[in-house]
Amino acid sequence: MSTVGLVVEYNPLHNGHYYHYQQSKKVTGADSAICIMSGNFLQRGEPAVVNKWARAEMALRMGADLVLELPVAYSAQPAEWFAFGAVSALDATGLVDSLCFGSESGDIGWLEAAADVLQDEPAPLRELLQQELKAGVPYPAAYSRAVAQLVPGADESELAKPNNTLGLHYLIALRRLRSGIRPQTITRTKAEYNQTDITDGRIASATALRKLLFEERSLHALRPYAPAVTLDILEREWQAGRAPVDWECFAKPLMLQLMNHTPEQLATFHEVTEGLEHRIRQALTETTAPGEGCVASLLDRLKTKRYTRTKLQRTLLRILLNHTKEELSAEMLGQGVPYLRVLGFRPKGRELLRRMKTTAKVPVVTKVTDTLSPLLAMDIRATSVYALGYETPSPRDWLADYYEPPVVVTD
Structure with a gap:
């Protein structure tokens, strides 16, 4: 049984995701699909609109066979570590034959060539990157410029596109891990990753x-762009007071964290760099009160040419979750995922789990204990914080990692 790996967020799952799933099975010829899915907090430093079990159910009802959680240590990282964590998880299953990702270019050739040059992070790349950063260029643009100067034939404008960037880092991760997983890409069509307007009758970005x-506070407006099962699950979670969740749901606990730490203490958190702790403290004097667009107001006051909104969201998220630089060091992240947390499976996924008893390179977790790994303990705490975004969270909600079994879909 051949298996394709997909790295996903499904925030929420929409028609474009379903197209990617279908095409991935088609171009790889895979019999089964394993999704590595971000948990409750995502790559751009945002909370998921609905929790990880609901989104895992969306994936399974779409047809995915097994859903594994990408730990929060990796899920809210810049492209390099997000990709490395996800690929290390796919590789650790011992079952995944291919990885299929979406890209703006749809051409894997130039990405492979760039990955060959960049896999060992050559010294000239670091030097070029530092030059761009010192000039005040945001990190994503600085990286694209540095790579374009170093890799023959690389196009800076193509490198700067988010799915191309992620794809490049998937390929670099495969090389660093010496993985035998074969990469494939399909072209992202009709909606760009960050596109906020809708220009097609059936396909729109998750953003x-x-x-x-x-804006609409209604699921009706989403109907043309998402499978019926997505809307059904969102409706169920909404009625239960568990959705929709956004940054403003965490304004009070975030403010508590920011006000309860000195600048020196803020500087110990992951993603707080280059004196950003002082800028945060200053911005607090001009931020609106919780309930009045507080987090959006704070982000507006923090944003500069150097600091993108995504970078700032990741920074605030690490402060909210109490994640320090020491906990998320490059040395720790470079070891890859230390476990595979099962969020859900279909019948074929049950068979994959049976096979993983002998093929997996790390423990496969279906029943949670916070003593297994510091990263799993971080996931458990992140779930507790995420539950604060619900209308009336219960102890079961904030301890859901202990109570919720994997989602099982049989139809």
Whole structure:
């Protein structure tokens, strides 16, 4: 049985994701699919609109066979570590034959060539990157410029596109891990990753759909762009007071963290760099009160040409979750995922789990204990914080990692 690996967030799952799933099975010829899915907090430093079990159910009802959680240590990172964590998880299953990702270019050749040059992070790359950063260029653009100067034929504008960037880092991760997983890419069509407007009758980005959801406060507007099962699950979670969740749901606990730490203490948190702790403290004097767009107001006051909104969201998230630089060091992250947390499976996924008893390179977790790994303990705490975004969270909600079994879909 051949297996394709997909790295996903499904925030929420929409028609474009379903197309990617179908095409991935087609181009790889895979019999089964394993999804590595971000948990409750995502790569751009945002909370998921609905919790990880609900989104895992969306994936399984779409057809995915097994859903594994990408630990929060990796899920809210810049492209390099996000990709490395996800690929290390796919590789650790011992079952995944291929990885299929979406890209703006749809051409894996130039990405492979760039990955060959960049896999060992050559010294000239670091030097070029530092030059761009010192000039005040945001990190994503600085990285694209540095790579374009170093890799023959590389196009800076193509490198700067988010799915191309992630794809490049998937390929670099495969090389660093010496993985035998074969990469494939398919072209992202009709909606760009960060596109906030809708220009097609059936396909829209998750960013646009979340914007529509929070503006309209209704699921009806999403119907043309998402499978019926997505809407059913969102409706169920909404009625239960567990959705939709956004940054403003965490304004009070975030403010507590920011006000309860000195600048020197803030500087110990992951992603707080280059004196950003002082800028945060200053911005607090001009931020609106919780309930009045507090987090958005803070981000507006923090944003500069150097600090992108995504970088700042990741910074605030690490402060909210109490994640320090020491806990998320490059040395620790470079070891890859230390366990595979099962969020859900279908019948074929049950068979994959049976095979993973002998093929997996790390423990496979279906029943949680916070003593297994410091990273799993971080996931458990992140779930507790995420539950604060619910209308009336219960102890079961904030301890859900202990109570919730994997989602099982049989139809």
